[in-house]
Amino acid sequence: MTDRADAMHPPARRLSVPRKLWDLLGLVPFLGFAFLFLVAPVFYLVVGAFQTPDGTFTFDNMLGLAAPNIANSFWLSIRLSFASAALGTVAGLLLAQALILGGMPAWLRQAITTFSGVASNFAGVPLAFAFIATLGRLGLVTLILRDVFGWNIYASGFSLFSFWGLTLTYLYFQLPLMLLVITPAVEGLRSEWREAAESMGASGWQYWRMIGAPVLAPSVMGCFLLLFANAFGTLATVIALTGSNFSVVPIVLFQQIRGNVLYNPNLGYALAVGMILVMLVSNLLYMLLRRRAERWQK
Amino acid sequence: MNRKFRPGAVIIVTLACLYFLVPLYATFQFSLQMRRGELSFDAYRSVLSSDVFLRAFTYSVVASIAAIIVGVLLIAPTAYWVRLRLPKLRPLVEFLSFLPLIIPAVVLVFGQIRLFGSSSILPLTTTEIGTNTLVVAGYVVISLPYMYRAIDNGMAAIDISTLTEAAESLGASRLRTIATVILPNLRSAIVSGAFLTFSISLGEFVIASLLNRPAFGPYLVQLGEDRAYEPAALAILSFALTWVLMGVMQAFALRKPNQRWLRRRTSAAGKSST
Structure with missing residues (x-):
């Protein structure tokens, strides 16, 4: 111009x-x-x-992230993000495949896609309330399981306010997000490829193992990382569900900002940088994998 | 396409629909149980008539609208200018726009609190106007990726250089071109960016809470600790609000400039019947 x-x-x-x-x-x-x-x-x-409180350069703060309490909260965050991203990836992929290749009516596909657009943004406090009403101690599903099926899930160790409870809650925005981001890749699986494989005598399993899975793999991996980062940064849902007892990294940082619980402001900065690094790495890998996946979507 | 009926697919879709719908139904049912032994809308009445709710909700609506205005004024001219004059700087602007996806809100507000704290050159956190500015700026930043993508996609769909040349050859100034030619053509893109911004900022918790502002998000968390049925009622209301916004957004996105509402209806009906 x-x-x-x-x-x-x-x-x-x-x-x-x-x-x-x-x-x-x-x-x-x-x-x-x-x-x-x-x-x-x-x-x-x-x-x-990278500074001491009086301003000289140091690596001590970053090394301080290895202290047991901080390393534990990183580990907890990583496990929680991994579990909810893995569940979301598998469930979202299954749902996308069922919707696109399973011969579902178009209106149902449209309805679920639109719903996913809303639900993937339905993180935060209202989501926590919805799950308390569903799987909390007096939640609808908890009561039905107890009164109708005679199974008291809280007596058998489940709690909404624990690791798996949070994972199940996260799934409510992870699954729709996965559906939205993986749909183009699943739609990109050409029916010609399948027909060609079948005409050469391949079974359905062989088609998936040798064509479907390798073509989809970069997209699926990329979307998994996107979901991972999405879960890693989640804070409001955790606070609304567990107060601040569940010490994932964002919660520790939140408390540090509120009241310097680490007794070292510079360690708080290091915690923030550690969080950025995790987000940065997963997002960069996501972009790389997406670029690779787009080769098949032309 | 393969249109065989598959029982496996039916089971998966049914399970997914149950997972999506049961929590919504449970929340709705729970919200009706405030009065013992019968279903009532007492929880909704109790929430909607509360002054604290009204104040918090109003605060968040005003802050979200301010964030929309600032965001549009900031991003629309920038995206236009980058496409028209500075395509070489496009990677930089895109990078900055997508940066908030990598920086979690809690980190962002942490940096802002320290940078604009009481001992800095620009002590925004010490005054009420200053903290409100930070809240709005924070909302603009966290919705930047969505707003930028919406507006930039909108700009890709219209031929801005031809429109600009046409406006200039008719003697319009640069500002006038932007205000009377470019912006109206971007209307549906701007509206969809605006609604996304609104739905992100309205219930936002982290920024408002750490800056100690009486916004809707912190109010919701507090209510969740104090009450049983009102939170469920508000969860239903906010979900309904999101749906309404999505519907309005879609209507705007499908509508061409100067098209009448009625005409859109009939053409949409014609499309669905074919």
């Missing part, structure tokens, strides 16, 4: 430098805002993570 504008006024070539500067001015509001409220705050934390 700029080149063409320059070509229209060849004698005024020298003017093009101020003109470029003038063009750049148009980005000042956005860049200024992003710098002030996004880049600078994050930068402040990153710098603080």
